[in-house]
Amino acid sequence: MPKIKNRDTLISIALVMPSIVAVGIFVYGFILWSLRVSLSQWKGLLPDYTWVGLKNYFELFADPRFHIDIRNTVIFTVVFVGGSLVLGLFMAILLDQNLPGESFFRNIFLFPMAISFIVTGVVWRWLMNPATGSRISGFNQLFHSLGLDFLINRWHTTPTWGIAAIALAAIWQMSGYTMAMYLGGLRGISDDLREAARVDGASEWQIYRHIIFPLISPITLSAMIILGHISLKVFDLIVAIAGKQLPLDVPAIYMWQVTFDGYFFGKGAAISILLLLVVSVLVIPYIYYNLKNEADV
Amino acid sequence: MNLFQSRVPFRFQWRYLLLLPLLFMTAFYLIPMYLMIVTGFKAFDEVSLKTIWQLPSSIAFDNYIEAYAKLTPYLWNSINMVVPAAIISSILGSVNGFVLARWKFRGADVIFPLILFGMFIPYQSILIPLVEFMRSINMYGGLPGLVLAHVIYGIPITTLTFRNYYATIPKELIEAARIDGADLLKTYFYILLPLSIPSFVVVLIWQFTSAWNDFLFAVVLTNPDAWPITVALNNMAGSQIIAWNVQMAGSLLAALPTLLVYIFLGRYFLRGLMAGALKG
Structure with missing residues (x-):
C-alpha cells in the first residue's frame, strides 16, 4: 500500500508542477523583474539595469501628472464603487420581493458584464457627447427632449470631475455584478428569521435595518474590495471613451504611455509597482480571510 | 400605510x-x-446628431456588411486565440483543482493563496517582463504569445473554480474507487472528470469571455495583423474617417459572441462570475 501512495504523490506533483512553475515565473518572477526595472535608469529601447535606487519613485511623487492620476483614481473609485454598491443593493432588494418577471430583470441587469469595456466605451462615448446647442446629441439630447435641461452637462470633458462620467459607464457595466452578490446574500437569509421578526411586530424597514443589513454587510466589504481593485486597474474603458488625454489620466494609462510610447521603462515599472502595492493592500487580507473562513466552516 | x-x-x-x-x-x-x-441599421444620411434616438426609417444592412468586411480578420484572430486559450487553461485548472482539493501536502496552504493572488494583480506590474520574455522566446507579436499569456494568467481562476467544485464531492466516492483498485489518474478520469462537466462549462465560458474581452494583453503583445477584435474596434472607433453607424455595427459584432453565450448559458456565466469573487 505505501508504494501506491508514493506513486500517487509523484503523479500529483507531476500534475501541478507545470502550473506552479508557470505562476511562479509569470507572476512572482515577473513582479520581481518589474521591481528591478523600477530601480534602474532604463530608458530607450535597450535594457539598462544601472541601479538608481528609488529615484524613479521620488520623481513620480513630485510629478504633477502623477498627482492628477491619484486624484482621478480617487474620484473614479468613490463614484464607481459607491454607485455600484447603492444601485446593486437597491436592485437586489427589489428583486427579493417575489415580483413577477424577476429572472427577466436579473438577466437584463447582468448582461453588460458579458461585453468588453471597449464595446461599452465606444457606445458610451457617443451617449456622452458633450456638445450643446444646435449640435446637442446623446444623453444631453434625451434630457432636453424630456424637459430635464438641468441635467445637461459636459460629461467626461467636465474639468476636474470628468473622470466621474467614465465611472458612470463603469457603473452601467458592473452594478449588475454587485446586484448578483447582494441577491445571493439575501437569498441566504432564511424566511423564518424575517417571519419571526414580523411576528414580533417589526416593520419591514426595521427588519432590513436591524436584521438583513447587518447580515449582508460582509458582502458589502467583499464587493468594495472586488470593485475597488478593478477601479485601480481601470484602463480599457477610459481609452475607448476618451483616448489617452491628460485630464482623464490614471496610473494604468500613464504607465502604458511612459513605457510603450515613451520608452521610460524605469519610470513605467515604478508606476506599476506602486499600483501593485495598493492593490495588494486590498486583496491580500481579502484572500487570507476568505480562505480562513473556508477552513473554519 | x-x-x-x-x-x-x-x-x-x-x-x-x-x-x-x-x-x-x-x-x-x-x-x-x-x-x-x-x-x-441606419443609413449614413440618417446618422445626424439630432436624430440619434429615432428608429431608422428603413433597415439597412450595409453597415454590418461594411463593418464585417473591415473586422473579419480580427474576429478570426479572436476566435483562433480564445478557443485554445479557454480549452488549455480549463484543462490545467481541472488538473490543479483535483490535486489541490484531494491532496493535503505540506505547503498546500501556502501554495494555493499564492496562486490565487495571481488573479488580482494589476497586469501592468508584469507587463514589461512579459514583453521582454515574449521577445526573447520569439513569441512576441503573434497569437501564440497571446494564448500563452491568457493560459497562464487564467490558471488562478480556473484552479479555484475546479478546486471548490472537487472539494464538494463526497470522500466516500473516491475511497470506494480506491478500494476497487483505481489509482489516482483512474480516479480522476473515470470518477471526477465525468462529474465535472458543469464546472468545465463554467470555466470554459469564463475564460472565453475574459479572453475575448481582453484589451491590455492584446494591445501590448500583438502586431496589427494579429490584433483581436477589441484592439481593432478601438482603433476603428478612434479614427475620424469611419462613420458612427459603421462603428456601432462593429461594436455589436464584437459583442455578439459573448452576448450569445450569456443569453444561452447565462446560468453558467453567473457561476463563473461568483467564483471570481472567491465565492465558489
Missing part, C-alpha cells in the same frame, strides 16, 4: 408598484444597447 405589510388587503397590487423602479432600471441598462443596434 406600509406597502409591505402582509395583512394589508390587495397587497399584491400595491407590491407591483415596485416594478416601476425595476422598469426604469431596465431602461437604463438597455439604452446603450438600443442606440448601438438602432444606429447600426
